[in-house]
Amino acid sequence: MKRLNSQLQDDGAPMELILLLRTILAGCKEISFRVSQGALAGVLGSTLSENVQGETQKKLDVISNQILKDILSESGYVKAISSEEEDDVVGCNPNGNYLVSFDPLDGSSNTDINSLIGTIFSITHAPQWMEPDDPSAFLQPGTQAVAAGYVLYGPSTMLALTTGKGTHIYTLDKTHGGFLLTTANIKVPEQTSEFSINASNQRHWQPHIQNYISDLLAGKEGPREKNFNMRWVAAMVGDIHRVLCRGGIFMYPQDAREPDKPGKLRLLYEANPMAFLVEQAGGLANTGDGRIMEVMPTDIHQRVPVLIGSKGEVETCLEYS
Ligand SMILES: O=P(O)(O)OC[C@H]1O[C@](O)(COP(=O)(O)O)[C@@H](O)[C@@H]1O
Numbered sequence: 001m002k003r004l005n006s007q008l009q010d011d012g013a014p015m016e017l018i019l020l021l022r023t024i025l026a027g028c029k030e031i032s033f034r035v036s037q038g039a040l041a042g043v044l045g046s047t048l049s050e051n052v053q054g055e056t057q058k059k060l061d062v063i064s065n066q067i068l069k070d071i072l073s074e075s076g077y078v079k080a081i082s083s084e085e086e087d088d089v090v091g092c093n094p095n096g097n098y099l100v101s102f103d104p105l106d107g108s109s110n111t112d113i114n115s116l117i118g119t120i121f122s123i124t125h126a127p128q129w130m131e132p133d134d135p136s137a138f139l140q141p142g143t144q145a146v147a148a149g150y151v152l153y154g155p156s157t158m159l160a161l162t163t164g165k166g167t168h169i170y171t172l173d174k175t176h177g178g179f180l181l182t183t184a185n186i187k188v189p190e191q192t193s194e195f196s197i198n199a200s201n202q203r204h205w206q207p208h209i210q211n212y213i214s215d216l217l218a219g220k221e222g223p224r225e226k227n228f229n230m231r232w233v234a235a236m237v238g239d240i241h242r243v244l245c246r247g248g249i250f251m252y253p254q255d256a257r258e259p260d261k262p263g264k265l266r267l268l269y270e271a272n273p274m275a276f277l278v279e280q281a282g283g284l285a286n287t288g289d290g291r292i293m294e295v296m297p298t299d300i301h302q303r304v305p306v307l308i309g310s311k312g313e314v315e316t317c318l319e320y321s
Pocket residue numbers: 055084103105106107108109198234235236237264
């Protein structure tokens with residue numbers, strides 16, 4: 001089976017980017033090991049602190065963040081990082097050529113039930129003019145990314161990665177420690193009969209989302225004239241992995257609970273990297289009001305509504321607005 005390095009070279013990735021990706025993945029392998037040790041490694045449960053977004057931090061959130069922060073700061077390739085678990089941008093090497101945004105552990109609420117979790121990341125070039133602790137360089141649309149991916153800590157540890165030449169899926173071979181290519185150029189089926197939304201928020205949705213979901217639920221007897229199935233992993237990384245593997249539409253729409261927060265998911269280190277991966281696999285990624293990757297960020301922890309998945313289904317959903 002083909003190795004990661006070899007696929008990245010075939011896709012024309014520059015050597016420094018390959019080395020940076022390998023650095024991130026070395027951190028993810030360490031996280032994967034800690035996750036697999038679970039209670040034996042004392043990594044389950046919550047800390048006593050909250051992150052900048054007011055969410056209780058799990059021990060694994062903090063450990064994963066520290067692992068990635070340390071390895072990236074010491075690598076020399078990175079000028080600065082932004083992370084879900086860091087209030088502000090963290091300056092690294094003033095001469096580093098890249099910026100990395102990451103969600104060190106996505107699906108935190110799944111940690112204590114031994115369910116799917118992952119790490120999501122996105123990489124852009126670091127501008128020459130940038131001071132290492134200046135957040136403004138992170139405020140670029142997702143179209144500026146040079147690579148994005150996630151590592152899913154599931155029954156097997158898998159990597160989905162794009163450098164803009166398709167999306168490839170790799171599986172961690174724990175016997176020798178390398179990521180091996182298991183699906184090249186994955187394609188999201190254009191049509192689907194599977195949707196993914198947290199239905200407990202239904203009463204807060206906007207009317208057009210209510211109408212769209214109720215037509216899906218009406219199945220064969222409704223206007224769509226076919227039955228739909230529903231899945232919710234409670235970790236975007238798990239839901240998007242399923243969408244990449246067999247299609248579907250994953251939604252976290254804007255709702256009326258907190259008008260100043262348009263949606264739950266974060267643009268820089270959740271929505272944008274997933275949008276890049278899914279678009280490179282032939283799917284669509286929209287806020288309901290335009291392409292996710294074209295949103296101009298105003299804050300490193302900015303939230304956006306997301307509709308991501310099979311092209312035909314995202315288009316149908318957009319027709320309701
Ligand atoms: O509480 P809900 O509505 O199920 O939210 C689930 C969503 O929240 C998230 O867990 C947020 O990510 P974090 O665990 O990184 O905070 C998404 O991965 C997931 O899609």
